Amino acid sequence: MSANLSPAGQQQTGTQDSAFLKACRREPVPHTPVWFMRQAGRSLPEYRKVREGIAMLDSCMRPELVTEITLQPVRRHNVDAAIYFSDIVVPLKAIGIDLDIKPGVGPVVENPIRTRADLEQLRPLESGDVPYVTEAIGMLVRELGGTPLIGFAGAPFTLASYLVEGGPSRNHERTKALMYGDPQLWADLLDRLADITATFLKVQIAAGASAVQLFDSWVGALSPADYRRSVMPASAKVFRAVEGLGVPRIHFGVGTGELLGLLGEAGADVVGVDWRVPLDEAARRVGPGKALQGNIDPAVLFAPREAVETKAREVLDAAAGLEGHIFNLGHGVLPTTDPDALTRLVEYVHTQTAR
Numbered sequence: 001m002s003a004n005l006s007p008a009g010q011q012q013t014g015t016q017d018s019a020f021l022k023a024c025r026r027e028p029v030p031h032t033p034v035w036f037m038r039q040a041g042r043s044l045p046e047y048r049k050v051r052e053g054i055a056m057l058d059s060c061m062r063p064e065l066v067t068e069i070t071l072q073p074v075r076r077h078n079v080d081a082a083i084y085f086s087d088i089v090v091p092l093k094a095i096g097i098d099l100d101i102k103p104g105v106g107p108v109v110e111n112p113i114r115t116r117a118d119l120e121q122l123r124p125l126e127s128g129d130v131p132y133v134t135e136a137i138g139m140l141v142r143e144l145g146g147t148p149l150i151g152f153a154g155a156p157f158t159l160a161s162y163l164v165e166g167g168p169s170r171n172h173e174r175t176k177a178l179m180y181g182d183p184q185l186w187a188d189l190l191d192r193l194a195d196i197t198a199t200f201l202k203v204q205i206a207a208g209a210s211a212v213q214l215f216d217s218w219v220g221a222l223s224p225a226d227y228r229r230s231v232m233p234a235s236a237k238v239f240r241a242v243e244g245l246g247v248p249r250i251h252f253g254v255g256t257g258e259l260l261g262l263l264g265e266a267g268a269d270v271v272g273v274d275w276r277v278p279l280d281e282a283a284r285r286v287g288p289g290k291a292l293q294g295n296i297d298p299a300v301l302f303a304p305r306e307a308v309e310t311k312a313r314e315v316l317d318a319a320a321g322l323e324g325h326i327f328n329l330g331h332g333v334l335p336t337t338d339p340d341a342l343t344r345l346v347e348y349v350h351t352q353t354a355r
Contacts, residue, residue, distance in 0.1 A: 015148040015210045020081040024211060024248035024270050026291050026324035032316065032353035033080035034346045035150070037252070038332030039073035040085045043339055046072050056101040057093055060086045063136035070140055074147060077343045078350075081148045081211070084137065084204060088154025088215060089162065091200040094129040097121055097163070105167065112166040114178065116185055122192045125199040127206075137207035148211060150250070151204030155216035156193035156234035163189075172221050179230050190234035198241035205245045213250040213272070214238060216263075220255025220274075227259050232266050239267025250293060254331055260285040275330030279318040291324030298329045301341045308341060309348050316352060 015021055019033040041047050050068055051059055059065050069085040089099055089107045098110035113119060127134070140149050161175045162168070169175065179186045201212045219231060239249050251263045252272025264271045264286045273282040273294035282292055300311045312327075319325040327349045333342065 014146050015144075018080065018146060018148050018210075020148050020326065021210060021248065023324045023326045024250070024291055028355075029324075030355055031350045032319070032325055032327050034327040034349050035079045035081040035083065036073070036077075036329050036333050036342060037083070039077065039079060039342070040069050040083065041333070042335035043333050043337040043342070044072055044076065045339075046076075056087060056103075057090070060090050061132045063132050063139055066132070066136040067139045067143065070136075070149075071143055073342075074144070076339060077346050079346055081150050082140065082144055083150040083213070084133075084140070084152060084209065086133070086152065088152075088159065088217075090133075091125050091130065091153070091196050092159065092163070095123050095125050095196065099162075102167075107162050108167040109163055112174075113160075113163045113189060114174065116188075119185070119189060119192065122189075122196065124192075125196040127199070127203050130200070130203055133200075133203055134207045137204055137209060141208035149209050151201060151209030151212040153197045153200045153204075153212070153214055153238075155214045155219065155251075155253075156190040156197060156238065157219045157222075157231045158215065158217045159193045159197070160186075160189055161218050163193075169218075172218065176221075179226070183230070186230060187233070190231065191237070194234040194237040194241075198238045201238070201242050202245070205242060205247055209247065211248045211250060212242060213252060214268070216251070216253040216256075219253040219259065220257075222259070224258055224262060227262055232262060235266040243267065248291075252293070257282075257285075261287060264290045270324070270326065272328070273330065279315065279322060279325070281318075283322055288323070291326065292319070292322055293326040293328050295328065295330040296345075298331055298334050298337070301329075301334070301337050301345070305341075305344060308345060312345060312348055313352070316349065 019029045022029045023033050066085050070082050074082050102108050161172055164175045164178055248269045250270040251268035254274050257277040260282055270291040270293050271286050275295050275297035279292055296311055296315050300308055
């Protein structure tokens with residue numbers, strides 16, 4: 001473990017022998033570890049019950065509620081890791097950006113960032129801005145015992161796309177117009193977001209997160225050349241900022257088949273792969289020295305059990321030669337997924353890969 005690891009992080013040494021962290025480190029595992037993006041949330045009736053009448057951002061700022069929601073899928077599915085329940089816009093809200101998460105829409109920003117003057121909205125994030133994160137993770141670490149907790153944050157490009165567009169966008173017209181039309185402003189915007197994101201991850205690691213995942217949900221909208229020139233410097237800055245803290249760094253984006261090598265090059269220890277690229281091919285694109293995470297299509301879970309197991313077997317077969325593999329979906333759990341299908345999938349992967 002790194003000498004730079006915080007006291008809270010050192011308490012996490014009990015998780016170091018977990019299948020999840022061993023896979024991240026590309027070490028032999030007792031079974032292929034499983035967790036699911038968005039495992040805590042909308043697909044679970046117990047989640048809908050505790051969230052009833054509570055706005056999304058409010059729920060992210062209540063430590064007891066965050067703890068309960070984060071633990072729910074661990075109890076129900078027997079997954080090998082928990083992921084901290086939050087939202088990628090939480091650090092932006094914490095520094096005073098006027099935004100809200102509208103049901104059925106997503107994050108909506110009142111005053112989008114489109115000029116240099118707008119950039120002044122982005123002040124640095126300080127640990128004191130998110131005391132509820134530190135409190136919730138402390139509670140979770142005590143409850144989880146030997147089960148690792150994954151911290152997470154949104155990557156600079158995806159955060160920038162929300163800030164520039166003012167909300168979700170299908171084509172990212174304004175985002176790309178700024179990126180191409182004012183490269184210096186774009187670079188300054190992503191650099192500030194990289195600092196905010198790095199601080200948000202450091203807070204989670206200091207509180208006891210055993211690993212972190214950087215979600216670049218929308219970066220698949222870019223070509224490799226645009227990613228390398230206009231995005232990778234900021235993502236790499238985030239990964240460098242947490243490099244010496246003794247936790248694995250996971251990088252994931254949707255529709256990033258053409259970017260897989262670059263996602264690893266940005267500084268990830270583990271590269272997440274969506275369902276469009278088989279894991280053996282993904283390994284070829286990423287190159288040696290990285291573990292892979294993925295990658296069954298979330299929609300497969302709506303098929304009969306036998307079909308789900310067939311697709312899961314395909315993923316496991318494609319992963320057979322990997323240095324390290326963490327089984328996951330190729331994106332988040334869909335809201336209407338049957339929770340029992342997830343539980344059965346975890347059991348299937350554990351049983352099939354027991355060593």
